[in-house]
Amino acid sequence: MGLLDPPGFRRNRHGQVWMHLQPQERELLGNLLEQLTGLLEPPEPRAPVDPLEELVGIDPAAVRPADPALARLFPDAYDDPEAADEFRRFTQRDLRTMKLERLALARATLERKDPTKLTDQECAAWLAALNDLRLTLGTRLAVSEDGHEPYLELSDEDPRRGMYLIYDWLTYHQDRLIRALDKSLPK
Amino acid sequence: MSVAPVEDVEVADRSEVETPWVCIVWNDPVNLMSYVTYVFMTYFGYSRDKAERLMLEVHQDGRSIVSSGSRDAMERDVTAMHSYGLWATVSREQ
Numbered sequence: 385m386g387l388l389d390p391p392g393f394r395r396n397r398h399g400q401v402w403m404h405l406q407p408q409e410r411e412l413l414g415n416l417l418e419q420l421t422g423l424l425e426p427p428e429p430r431a432p433v434d435p436l437e438e439l440v441g442i443d444p445a446a447v448r449p450a451d452p453a454l455a456r457l458f459p460d461a462y463d464d465p466e467a468a469d470e471f472r473r474f475t476q477r478d479l480r481t482m483k484l485e486r487l488a489l490a491r492a493t494l495e496r497k498d499p500t501k502l503t504d505q506e507c508a509a510w511l512a513a514l515n516d517l518r519l520t521l522g523t524r525l526a527v528s529e530d531g532h533e534p535y536l537e538l539s540d541e542d543p544r545r546g547m548y549l550i551y552d553w554l555t556y557h558q559d560r561l562i563r564a565l566d567k568s569l570p571k
Numbered sequence: 572m573s574v575a576p577v578e579d580v581e582v583a584d585r586s587e588v589e590t591p592w593v594c595i596v597w598n599d600p601v602n603l604m605s606y607v608t609y610v611f612m613t614y615f616g617y618s619r620d621k622a623e624r625l626m627l628e629v630h631q632d633g634r635s636i637v638s639s640g641s642r643d644a645m646e647r648d649v650t651a652m653h654s655y656g657l658w659a660t661v662s663r664e665q
Contacts, residue, residue: 456599459658461649471661475650482654515606515656522601529600555603562605566612568619569605 392560393502393510401507401564404499412550416517417491423454423520424484426477446476453523457483457516486512507565514558521551590663593639594648597658598629610655611637614648639664 391409395401405413437444447469449455458476460468489509493500502510521527525547535548563569596607604626611622615638628635637659638648645661652659 456658457656459653459660461646461653461659461661463660463662471646475646479650479653511606512655515602519601519656527600559603559605562603562609566605566609 392557393507393564394560395564395567399567401502401561402499403493403502403510405494407498410494410498414491414494416550416554417487417494417513420513420517420520421484421487421491423451424457424480424487426480442474443477444473446472448472453520456519456523483512483516485509487516507561511558511561511565514554514561518551518554518558521547521554525551527551591639592642592645592661593636593664594645594652595634595660595662596625596629596637596652597660598633599658602657604630607657610652610657614651614655636664 389404391405393401393403434444448460449458458472458479461471461475462468486509489506490513493502493506493510525544535545538545538548607626607629608619608622611617611625612619615622617625625635625637637652638645642661649659649661
């Protein structure tokens, strides 16, 4: 992969996946990953943590997040609210930790020289991190199946215009990464 | 470790096996069709044909049963789907 190639993720003929980004893209992706990390980091524990609960990953305080974006990243696993809450207490902490680890892994690759060769684990981290970013922005923008009609109605000064552009740009990068990873798809 | 009689537990377990549980993936406007297909292929090990058929079911019908089995196994699948950012729930097979 050369510097003249279009930015994005690409699989070379040896099957290796490379990430090539403009400096501004690296900075923006770094900022977005940092913001999402801040959103996902748990609040300070109010009470001393029970070591046994900590050990087995139970979070007795886990509830459905009030923030719609977080509620989308940590959805109910059962239609029945009681069963959903019970399930959260056993799984939400681990799920949050997994998401944070993937964000950290993706962020760390941005520190390396461009173009950057990615390991399988780093590719998986980027794929999930880009998706979590799109879910977060998509929830904030109330993206629907009907596409971007609301975008056209926004005034030039509306900050959501910029968010739509970022959302589309993240979609482009995620699509490129899927094509790089899924060998049966056309490049 | 408890040495209580286990007969009652076994009866309860058997009824759970007789009524299998399912993992349902729901449609959402953000996840890319190619991504959902890729997740079904990667996590479940489904063929491209099967993964695409399930993805299209999610997209067109609003939901698809993507796996079935014990409650424990379905909870694992749902947690995995959530880790990928897919919207999934566990329920008893209808």
